[in-house]
Amino acid sequence: MARYETGLFIYNGNEDSNVLETNLSQTVPILTQEVKELKVLQTDSLDEFREACRNYGPEVDVLFILGGDGTVHEGINSMADLERRPVIGVLPGGTCNDFSRVLDTPQNMQQAARAIIKGEELTLDAGKTNNYYFINFWGIGLVTQASFNIDEDSKNRFGVLSYFMSALKTMNEATPFEFTVTVDGEKLEGEAIMILVMNGQFIGTRRVPVPSIDLQDGLLDVLVVKNSNLKLFKELMTMKRPWANEERFQELHHLQGKQVKIEVDSSQEIDMDGEIKGETPADLEVLPDHFTFLSGGPNALHAFSEK
Numbered sequence: 018m019a020r021y022e023t024g025l026f027i028y029n030g031n032e033d034s035n036v037l038e039t040n041l042s043q044t045v046p047i048l049t050q051e052v053k054e055l056k057v058l059q060t061d062s063l064d065e066f067r068e069a070c071r072n073y074g075p076e077v078d079v080l081f082i083l084g085g086d087g088t089v090h091e092g093i094n095s096m097a098d099l100e101r102r103p104v105i106g107v108l109p110g111g112t113c114n115d116f117s118r119v120l121d122t123p124q125n126m127q128q129a130a131r132a133i134i135k136g137e138e139l140t141l142d143a144g145k146t147n148n149y150y151f152i153n154f155w156g157i158g159l160v161t162q163a164s165f166n167i168d169e170d171s172k173n174r175f176g177v178l179s180y181f182m183s184a185l186k187t188m189n190e191a192t193p194f195e196f197t198v199t200v201d202g203e204k205l206e207g208e209a210i211m212i213l214v215m216n217g218q219f220i221g222t223r224r225v226p227v228p229s230i231d232l233q234d235g236l237l238d239v240l241v242v243k244n245s246n247l248k249l250f251k252e253l254m255t256m257k258r259p260w261a262n263e264e265r266f267q268e269l270h271h272l273q274g275k276q277v278k279i280e281v282d283s284s285q286e287i288d289m290d291g292e293i294k295g296e297t298p299a300d301l302e303v304l305p306d307h308f309t310f311l312s313g314g315p316n317a318l319h320a321f322s323e324k
Contacts, residue, residue, distance in 0.1 A: 020134070021078040021104075024052035027069055027092075028083035028110070030059035040083060044108055044130040048081060051134045063091060070095035079104045079311075081133075085111010086153065090290035093143065093308060097150045106133040106311040115219035116153045116290070119232070122313025129313060136312040141232040143307040144216050146299050149289060152308065153217035157285040157297060159191050159210050159242065160220065193244075195282035200239055201274035211242040214277055214301055229273060232318050235305040237277055241270040277301040 026045060028037065041057075049055050056073070060066040066088070074080060074096040080103040082092050089107055096102050109117040109124050120139075123129045144151045154160075191210040198205045198212065213220075215238040218230050230238045280298045287295045312318075 019053040020051040022053050023077045024048070024055045024079040024081065025069070025073045025077045025103075026055055026057045026081045026083070027066065027073075028057075028059060029066065029088065030061050032110070040108070040110060040126050043127040044081075044083070047127070047130040048106075048134055052079060067091060067095040071099070074099050074103055075101040077103050079106060081106040081108060083108040083110045085109070086113060086115050086291040087111065089116050089152065090292050093152050094150050097143065097145075097304075097307065102308060104138055104309045104311060106136075107313075108133070113219075113222050113291070115222065116217055117313060118219045118222065119153065119217040119318065120310060120313045121315065121317040121319075132313045133311040136314075137317070138309050139233075139312050139317060140306045140309050141318075142216060142235060143304045144214065144237055144301055145304055146287075146289070146301040147295055149294055150304075151216065151289040153215075153290045154220060154288075155214040155299075155301060156220075156288045157212050157279070157281070158194065160213060161286050161288040161293060162191065194285060196241070197278075197280045198239060198241060198272070199278040200272040201276055203272065203274070205241065205270060205272065207241070207243065207270075209241050209243050211240075212279060213240040213242070214238070214279075215240065216303070227271065229271075233306075235303055236273045236275060237301065237303050239270075239272045239274070239277055241272075243269065275303050 026048060028041070030037070045055070045057060058069055060069055070080070070092050082089055082105065088111065092105070107117045107120060107122060108126060108129050109122060110126070114124060117124070117129070123132055141152070144155055146155060193208045193210050196207065196209050196212060213225070215225060215227065215230050216232055218224050225240070227238055227240065278298070278300050285297045286293055287297065287299065
């Protein structure tokens, strides 16, 4: 007996035709074994993708998205307001595929399909800010500048390496800004080069070393990065150690809460799940148990389990 009665497999038809043909041949036959009626839909524009998610979301039991973090981001934003939301399966078809890594999904397409169709259904929190939703992270400062500095040609040629090339360049050009962050009534002020509000645990294929990040705890983790020097990286690397005393950190502040307000002295563009959307100031809140995703492995959501 099939696991699901109805499903939608959705993908961007503007990708390289040879890559698409391979990806489809490696995934669709596997998924159809567990979905009685699976519709495969090619979209040729972002508007068409959003419309398909909104229209089919309430009608199917499971919706598979073939794409990267930006595609997943658009999918959740299209379905966040639906009364009935489908179970979502993510097939890692992008550059970094950070959210699929949160779900412990294999990066090989065929292995990913086999894993998620048998994977556990996980009910996860989401973040909401102004008119948008995010599932992995919200950020301003260094992280946004790194996104701007990624050259599209380099991205096509070097893939994941392009993110790190951009990050290294951006660190040398990081511009500090004055901020006020209020988390559940607790206020923090100062100067920073980056503020991250984490729901998931990966950025640029790398795990953010904060043990408390949990997509099922009804809380957002706020990281305020003051400087891009070696002391910062030492503090980042020690956050996962049981003996670490965050109160003694000088370059990094960490807070948790349900309601977050962020104000800065000059408007900052916002990076959500790798997509540049909106500007500060911003009010953020957590939406507990808002989406259901298929896990890709036994270490899904576990911040520091070994792969």
